Amino acid sequence: GAGVSQSPSNKVTEKGKDVELRCDPISGHTALYWYRQSLGQGLEFLIYFQGNSAPDKSGLPSDRFSAERTGGSVSTLTIQRTQQEDSAVYLCASSFGQSRDIQYFGAGTRLSVL
Amino acid sequence: AQRVTQPEKLLSVFKGAPVELKCNYSYSGSPELFWYVQYSRQRLQLLLRHISRESIKGFTADLNKGETSFHLKKPFAQEEDSAMYYCALRGAQKLVFGQGTRLTINP
Numbered sequence: 001g002a003g004v005s006q007s008p009s010n011k012v013t014e015k016g017k018d019v020e021l022r023c024d025p026i027s028g029h030t031a032l033y034w035y036r037q038s039l040g041q042g043l044e045f046l047i048y049f050q051g052n053s054a055p056d057k058s059g060l061p062s063d064r065f066s067a068e069r070t071g072g073s074v075s076t077l078t079i080q081r082t083q084q085e086d087s088a089v090y091l092c093a094s095s096f097g098q099s100r101d102i103q104y105f106g107a108g109t110r111l112s113v114l
Numbered sequence: 115a116q117r118v119t120q121p122e123k124l125l126s127v128f129k130g131a132p133v134e135l136k137c138n139y140s141y142s143g144s145p146e147l148f149w150y151v152q153y154s155r156q157r158l159q160l161l162l163r164h165i166s167r168e169s170i171k172g173f174t175a176d177l178n179k180g181e182t183s184f185h186l187k188k189p190f191a192q193e194e195d196s197a198m199y200y201c202a203l204r205g206a207q208k209l210v211f212g213q214g215t216r217l218t219i220n221p
Contacts, residue, residue, distance in 0.1 A: 003157075033208065043158075043200060043211035056208065091158065100146065100165065103209060105158040 002026070004106035006092050012112045013082055021077040021109045025094030032075050033095075033103060034067055038088035046090075049075060050097050082113045116141050116205050120212035127191050128220050135186040135215050137175075137201030146204040147177055147184040150211075153197045161186075161199070171195070191219045 005024040013019050025032050034046040045059040049069045060066070064082075069075040079086055089108040095101040117140040127133055139145060149161040162170045164177040164184060175186045184201060196219045201212040 031207065035209075035211075042213040043202075043209075045208045045210065048208050050207065056206075059208070102160050102163070104160075105150075107157045 004092055004094050004104055006090075006106035006109050008109060009107065010110045010112075012114065014114055015084060016081055018078065018080045019082055019111065021079075021090050021111070023075045023077070023092030023094075023106060025073065025075070025092070026104055029094035029096055029104075030072065031095045031097035031101070031103075032069060033093040034075070034077050035091040035093065036088045037091055037108065041088075043091070046077070079111075082111075084113050087111055087113045116145075116203055116210045118201050118203050118210055118212035120199075120201055120215050122215045123213065124216050124218070126218045126220060129193055130190050133186075133188045133191045133195065133217065133219075135199050135201075135217065137184045137186065137212060139182050139184065139201075139203050141182075141203055141205055143205060145177075147175070148202040148204070148209070149173070149175055149184075149186050150200045150202055151197050152200070158200070193219045193221060195219050 007022045030051045032049045036044045047067045048056040064080045067077045089110050091108045092106045093103040095103045119138045147164040150158050151161040152158045173188045175184050177184050198214050198216050200214045202209045
């Protein structure tokens with residue numbers, strides 16, 4: 001079956017604009033994760049959704065970042081008033097949601113803020 | 115606090131030589147440790163996890179709780195092993211990653 005799908009693959013925006021990044025998890029996966037991969041920072045956890053539970057937002061770097069997951073499937077990560085330091089690759093992962101499940105990653109969205 | 119340290123950002127070895135990528139962690143409970151790999155222009159993928167205790171592509175990693183380490187080893191490196199390697203820890207559901215080590219295998 002299809003893996004985790006992310007769109008767009010690349011996004012160039014101007015400082016101050018809002019952007020939306022989309023993630024389609026693997027069918028049947030109830031857990032969905034967002035990570036950020038930036039130069040010098042490695043991979044950072046942003047937010048985690050599990051079924052209908054309240055999301056774990058502990059990794060969001062500021063209130064400009066938000067995410068939602070509609071219908072327990074597709075998720076959208078929104079960054080408002082983008083800054084140059086937001087430039088990074090944003091990765092989405094999904095899993096079946098059990099405590100020892102493997103997370104499968106999408107190809108990522110490369111965001112460039114000019 | 116959960117923390118993963120990969121002390122080497124870059125590692126270069128010759129084909130056929132042994133490889134060891136270091137990973138140390140900090141976690142108060144019983145951690146679950148992983149190695150993820152990202153080949154050029156490919157997505158991040160799981161290489162191995164400590165609970166499986168298996169060898170993947172010739173790589174092994176042993177969890178040493180006394181030294182809080184999970185080093186990745188391969189006795190004879192191959193050119194196709196060139197990639198970015200990330201050590202990761204799972205305490206709760208989320209993964210905490212190290213900074214990554216870029217491994218280059220020279221012919």
